[in-house]
Amino acid sequence: MEKFKIHYLQVLLDRVKEKSIARFIEALKNEKGEPQALHCYIDAFRMDVDSFAECMVLNGFFMIELFRRNMNRGEYGEDEGNDAFLNIRLMKPRLARDMLLFENQIPLFVLRRLFALTEEKSETDRDFVELALGFFDFNGERIPHDEIGIDRLDDTPHLLGLVYTALVPETPEPPNNRRELSESIRTAVTLENLGVMFHEAQENEAFYDIRFSEGVLSIPRLVINDNTESFFRNLVAYEHHSHHHRVVDYLHVMDCLIKSSKDVELLRQCGIIENKLWNDVKVSTMFNHICSDVSFDPNKFFYNQMFDDVNKFCKNVPWKMRIAKLRKDYLGKPSSVVSSMVAVLLLLLTIAQLIFPIF
Template sequence: MVAVFNKELLSWYLITLKLRETVESGVAATPSSVKSIEFPDQPQHVQKQQQEPSESLQIVVRNDNENDEEGLKSPESEWVISIKEKLEQAWQDDVAGSWTNLCIYRIPHYLREGDDKAYCPQIVSLGPYHHGKRRLRQMDRHKWRSLQHILKRNNQDIKLYLDAIKELEERARGCYEGSITLSSNEFVEMMVLDGCFILELFQGAAGGFKHLGYSRNDPIFAMRGSMHSIQRDMIMLENQLPLFILDRLLGLQLGEPNQTGLVAKLALQFFDPLMPTDEPLTKSGRNRLESSIGYRKTFDPLSEQDGLHCLEVFRRSLLRRGPQPEPRVWIKRWSHGNRVVDKRRQQLIHCVTELREAGVKFKKRKTDRFWDIKFSNGILEIPRLLIHDGTKSLFLNLIALEQCHLDCSNDITSYVVFMDNLINSSEDVGYLHYCGIIEHWLGSDAEVADLFNRLCQEVVYDINDSYLSRLSAEVNRYYNHKWNAWRASLRHNYFSNPWAIISFFAAVILLLLTFAQSFYGIYSYYYPSH
């Protein structure tokens, strides 16, 4: 009995030492480590008593593990994990070449404030940005009608179109800014449906909708008044489809899948009514345009390599009617390529009223290139510009394209800023209208002045990178020459009408006679006749 009692004391003593070592060292003891402290000749009741502390020890160890897991799941750890996930997504977005195809942009918020209607379609949505909007769904049934007409007319299966666009899906997605939430099937369906609708409008405007099998009373596929609103929606930057998608769809219809260039020609004819000139592109004009394709390859609106979408093709056609604007190489010697644009220096030229007071004359230049402005011998020649209800939206979307797309020049922006500088009031608009330079269908001259004053309100623009910089410098030198202002004042005060001219010459003759009389009076006084 004594021996057993001593063994029990020895067991409890060893267990106590083990527990003490575990607590002090902070190392969790396992059940196996406790069970290893036992004697072979121990009674069962002693072994049972020995197991109880080991089980309590297991509970303590399990609680420590749970605390560790809670520490790993703390709010700070979740925050770090979320940051790492965002960095991983940023790295994926920044993979080399991920922006290569980008050409269809969302309008920046600083541009669209106050003019949201000029950038958002009102009748028809094309592409993913406005896809599925409730107020634009009414046009979907007409899109399906156009697709049905195409398949029936060409005796084709829809799978042919779906498979062809499926091959281009990844490239097409890369043309749009930001992530597109549509699934693969939804995206391909949208491209086919919207693309075929566009092509039906293009071909109908070129050869007649009746030829395509539509009724003359068709609510959409007929040359009705609503066609102008559809054209205005289709030229918006956020409402574009990649040109290679349209080329592939038209090629499938014609049996030439690899054809290019024809869609661009059809687009120019379809959007010709939106041209900001009152001289429409006639058949002979189109022939001259197509025959002069080789003039400057980098400025060719019909180039299969450079065409991005219909808005970009339309912009090139605006600038392509004739020679390219004067190159700006001369100004590069005085500027820095990476210079930050200064918003305080966007004044190219004085307004019409001030220039007239300095002797500058205004004259309408006979050309359909509205941007082609000339200045010589105090005469500023500006081509005629036609302003209608769609001009504001057109210019705003062209400016937005030049602001967003790196490979675009700023020629349209340069022209609009130049005209904004010229026009400060309704009087300036009235005088340009009197000269035949501005023709508008708006309510008043004040509305035209307000239009130009708002077009470039938030535009970031470098005056040193404008094709009109040299011309503006020449006009400003003429303006600053005092003799020109004096001569203009003389002309305005004394030669403005026939009666003023007669009065002026009568005053000069009277002055000469008075001078002669005084001379002879003085002469006869000093040299009296004998």
């Protein structure tokens, strides 16, 4: 990996017509926030300022060059844009996963400063946000950047924080309602048996925008692949240190709904889960494992009202809905009708035999 970092650095220096990284090291050393950067790393205290700044330049420029090449294939790479490094199979998802690890974060002001020192005439500070977020995928799509205001960008500590800020807009805290953990909702299969219907929410909804109305639980589609668990764990780690809990609350809801592969299968058939792991057991295990070590505050739970509405509905399910489900499950297909009739006939014969024993 180091040889690719050095290669990218040399290509970037050639493009901006610099012979060394001395100017960039001095720029970081003279940056007002430089002491803040030192405090972001425990091991940084064992390094002198020059060594630390050199490390930041090497790793920072590697990331920035990756962002630019990913967004502008054919403009920054050699051989007419045929970047051998980025074209290595599964290289980009691996890099994206490693860049978002909580322990791998570089202060965002360092990346923004290095970007500004090498930006093209047509680039702006907003372009850095677009380039950076464009490198990461979530839910099968590129992470949006239009909703991030410059004021929020200035308060973002690192790249993981930037991704979180793009995915989770600022929302007011829910009212503080005391709640017992026993009031959790049932699993997806159990809820369906009680008459709750599951629908995929509209495409423009945020992944955590789960709503319940008139017996219908609407959940945005979630694409699950090899990086999903790591992605969520990093978002949870960020929330733990930033005192947010939107993602933690969402994962708690999914953990309540999914306790087995049958629950995953139901949500997958409803279009709510797209399982690229090709194994429903792995998906249920993923949600259960993520939440096993994560605590949430039931008094500030974003889905308190939704849980109340679902539980109230389940206690007062109209009989006609239960009958409708019975018809759907057992009388919807000719084969089911025949099976049901045979079962009823056998039951009647059994009862008759008990009443009129055959000697």
